[in-house]
Amino acid sequence: MSRILGGIGIAHTPSMGYQYDKGVREGFDPKWQPWYDGTRPVKQWLREKRPSHMVVIYNDHMNYFDLKAYPTFAIGVAAHFPQADEGYGLRPFPGVDGDPDFAWPIARSLVRDGFDLTFCQELELDHGVYSWLPYLFDAPWPLKVLPIAVNMLMHPVPTPQRLHALGASLRRALLNDGANRDVVVLATGGMSHQIHGTKFGLTNEKWDRYFLDAIEQRQDELVATPVEEIMQVAGTEAAELAMWYTMRAALAVSARTHYSFYTLPAVTGCGVIALDEPEPRG
């Protein structure tokens, strides 16, 4: 069995990535400095945990998957995942490495458990991964990544209950994979934001802070909140937060928050949480 070391929930947004590149070049914009500073303890936590592998639950934004055949759940089983060009050129970072020997037992276990994922022999990662990645790790990336992509763009999207169940299945897969890896599970989805319609620019710090707090011990309360209500109060694109339930359900119920942080630099709530998995007994 692999060891689950902990979990991370983190926001993503294209500007987060843009501001990182600009920040390291010429200093961080005052609005973004708090996010850079606020992610330092997570980077340090990861350095101490020393994961060999990271499962990443994320969504693409019309940058890799086109609409010809749109997978609801997809898993990247390749040995390498390049960065997706979103139309502005590639950012100065290498692709991330995958590990097919790690990925396939997990994929098989998930399918047996009722999650029929699309297997991706090729997958390029957009800002859903690359916007936060350099805040948490220095390139060359010190671990292998197993991406699980979720349709969060074309409704109907998976229910909160289903995303939570995916996390429980992922936990079973990791604990029975016959491998011996040290794994962190990360889920990423923008917090409050909406970038279309007359609600463009809506943010809800109150909701975001409640979410960051409740994900630790009141996940049932969150999962029971209809996604439509989250979209009403926190913007339609905040539906992506439901992916955080997958991360939380992949950890023990008794997992506890090591650190969390929130700031609102622009038009998307930016929060991060790191949860410690309890040490296995015996």
Next chain:
Amino acid sequence: MDLSLEAPSVYLFTGELCTRSYKLNRFAFDFKYPQVRERFANDPEALMTDYALTDNEKALVRARDWTGLVAAGGNHFNIIKIAAAVGESHLHVGAHMCGANWDEFKQTLPHRVEIMPSDLPALAKGKR
């Protein structure tokens, strides 16, 4: 602020909508490729005809009517690719969505609310 999930607050991108506006979305998605952006810069009409856009969709593209394109079923992540090709950011698109002047609009961002799901029933009652 109108919190409903109906237009013009929200243009929810559904599978049904995508089926109806598939050609428009395919057109906009392909702006991620430099060759397509280049063709659009050189001969937009030929490109739009190649992608079999309707007359209405072509008119919306010519008018840079981002709101109209999203209302016509374009996914906003796709439509902002067309906007980017003509030098407009997603924030410009946002100003268009809100019918606002760009310079004024950017001063007002973000639009903060402090409403929780538990507040929604009372808000709905207040409206009636």
